[in-house]
Amino acid sequence: MRLGIIKEVVAMAWDSLKTHKLRSFLTLLGIMIGVMTVIGMVSVIQGLNASFLRELSAAGSDLIMVSKYDAVRMGERTEEERTRKDLTYEDAVAIERECPSVKAVSVDIVANVFADNPVRYGNIKSENTIIIGINEKFPVVYALYLPQEGRFLTGAEVDRTARSCLLGFETAETLFPHTNAIGKEIRVGPEKFNVVGVLSKRGQMFGQSRDNLVAIPITTLMKYFDYDRENIEIAAVPRDHGTLNETIEEITNLLRRRRKVPFNKPNDFSVFTTDALLDLYNQITGAAYMVMIVISSIGLLVGGIGVMNIMLVSVKERTREIGIRKAIGAHSGDILRQFLIEAIVLTGSGGLLGVLLGFLIAIVVKAATPLPAAVSPWSVAIGLTVSVSIGLAFGIFPAQKAARLDPIVSLRYE
Numbered sequence: 001m002r003l004g005i006i007k008e009v010v011a012m013a014w015d016s017l018k019t020h021k022l023r024s025f026l027t028l029l030g031i032m033i034g035v036m037t038v039i040g041m042v043s044v045i046q047g048l049n050a051s052f053l054r055e056l057s058a059a060g061s062d063l064i065m066v067s068k069y070d071a072v073r074m075g076e077r078t079e080e081e082r083t084r085k086d087l088t089y090e091d092a093v094a095i096e097r098e099c100p101s102v103k104a105v106s107v108d109i110v111a112n113v114f115a116d117n118p119v120r121y122g123n124i125k126s127e128n129t130i131i132i133g134i135n136e137k138f139p140v141v142y143a144l145y146l147p148q149e150g151r152f153l154t155g156a157e158v159d160r161t162a163r164s165c166l167l168g169f170e171t172a173e174t175l176f177p178h179t180n181a182i183g184k185e186i187r188v189g190p191e192k193f194n195v196v197g198v199l200s201k202r203g204q205m206f207g208q209s210r211d212n213l214v215a216i217p218i219t220t221l222m223k224y225f226d227y228d229r230e231n232i233e234i235a236a237v238p239r240d241h242g243t244l245n246e247t248i249e250e251i252t253n254l255l256r257r258r259r260k261v262p263f264n265k266p267n268d269f270s271v272f273t274t275d276a277l278l279d280l281y282n283q284i285t286g287a288a289y290m291v292m293i294v295i296s297s298i299g300l301l302v303g304g305i306g307v308m309n310i311m312l313v314s315v316k317e318r319t320r321e322i323g324i325r326k327a328i329g330a331h332s333g334d335i336l337r338q339f340l341i342e343a344i345v346l347t348g349s350g351g352l353l354g355v356l357l358g359f360l361i362a363i364v365v366k367a368a369t370p371l372p373a374a375v376s377p378w379s380v381a382i383g384l385t386v387s388v389s390i391g392l393a394f395g396i397f398p399a400q401k402a403a404r405l406d407p408i409v410s411l412r413y414e
Contacts (some may be wrong), residue, residue: 027310028350031390034296035351035383039358040380041292044365045285062244063141066095066234066251084268085259086229089218092135095236098254101247103239106141107218108134109232111225117406119214120187121175129171130213130292131188133221150182150197158217165193169201170211188214191224243272289377300386302348304394311343311398336403343395346386351387355380 069081092107111131120124136155141145146152147166157164165188172181181195193216202210221227252271255261261268325335341361360377 014309021201024052024346024349027306028303028346028353030299030301030306031387032303032348032354033351034303035079035298035354035387036361037296037299038292038383038386039375039379040294040361040365041288043358043362043375045288045292045389046376046379047362047366049285050088059225060236060395062241063274064236064238064244064248065272066091066232066236066255067272068232072272077221080268087232087234087269088229088329089222089232091255091258092234094258095234095251095254096137099236099250101238101240101243101250104137104140105234105236106135106138107232107234108132108138108400109218109221109227111227119171121184126171126174126212128212129168131221131225132213132215133218133225134215135218135225138215141237147197148200149180152197153215153217158219161219162217163191163193163220164217166197166199166215167195167400168199168209168211168215170209171214172198174212186214188216189225215306219253232325248273291294299335300390303347304390305342306329307347307391308394310346311395312401313341314342315339315398316401332403336399339399339402340392340395343399344391347387347391347395348384351384354387355383 054350066087068084068087069077081142088106092105095103109132111133119129119131135158136153139152148169153162153164153166156162156292165186167175167181167186175181175186176184181198184195185192187193188197194216199211199213199215236251238244248271252267253273255269256267259268285368287353326332359375
């Protein structure tokens with residue numbers, strides 16, 4: 001088919017759609033909603049993926065985490081998991097002391113919320129502030145929470161349950177908007193603490209601020225505040241990248257001895273790496289993608305049925321036109337292509353509008369919520385390809401019906 005003829009057929013198809021603007025818009029609405037859903041949801045998921053991967057990259061590929069539960073398994077906890085012994089601060093100390101391949105061990109735990117006792121400096125309060133107990137090796141293991149001002153907690157402060165603290169960036173801005181926080185005395189609940197450092201700004205993750213916190217020695221938290229023993233978190237890094245598996249084995253063997261696990265019984269704890277966390281995260285986002293596909297498929301199916309219905313109506317309305325075109329020399333293939341291109345133009349327009357609305361959703365989500373959003377080129381390509389394919393699939397039957405009309409019968413149609 002020559003380029004000139006293609007242009008002519010496309011122009012005729014476009015003119016036909018413009019003649020029935022409202023009908024055309026209502027027809028492409030289903031396609032538009034389906035594509036918009038794909039672009040909007042993918043943009044949010046991709047934004048979360050990028051944020052999560054940045055966190056894992058910053059934490060390092062050699063990070064080894066120890067948990068009471070099988071943290072990388074989806075689903076409800078088993079009865080055996082619920083009856084396991086809690087991990088302890090002493091377990092973390094033993095790992096660092098007795099595992100030769102371990103470079104450093106971080107241990108932390110979060111205090112239970114006490115809304116009636118916020119963090120204060122004089123008459124200024126910091127609301128919803130997380131109180132976290134950590135040890136001095138926390139920045140060595142994670143390399144994430146580094147002081148912007150002052151210093152980090154020391155091993156001596158952890159050993160003697162000192163009342164020293166680090167403020168998150170947001171907490172420092174709230175309590176000390178016009179002055180330096182270092183050396184100031186604040187209240188954390190009923191207890192007084194001396195500020196020794198302010199942490200660098202880290203932003204939000206999954207809608208949760210990572211800068212509204214007060215970090216104190218873990219021994220101090222366990223002495224003065226209420227906490228859930230089952231939520232203690234232990235992480236370690238090996239001395240050398242090549243000894244990751246050896247380090248995991250050393251930690252596993254040590255904890256089995258300390259927890260008195262019989263040789264013929266499985267571990268009553270979990271030791272895993274960031275790769276395992278990434279696999280779990282991919283399972284979760286994979287489920288989200290499946291939900292997205294189902295939702296968008298419904299919209300696209302409804303849109304496709306609407307396209308077929310409108311194209312069949314269009315064939316009936318233009319029966320005499322088809323008869324005249326055939327009478328003056330048009331071939332069945334020309335009629336087929338015209339109606340097929342009309343369907344493709346219709347669904348392609350719906351796909352394009354859906355992409356633009358998807359972009360708008362991503363912009364609004366990023367601006368109005370703490371969720372990250374990033375539109376990926378492949379989601380745009382898939383949205384447009386699917387919309388055009390629907391026009392091809394659902395437009396072929398009406399186009400064939402138009403192409404097969406007898407010119408004599410068509411000319412007599414009233």
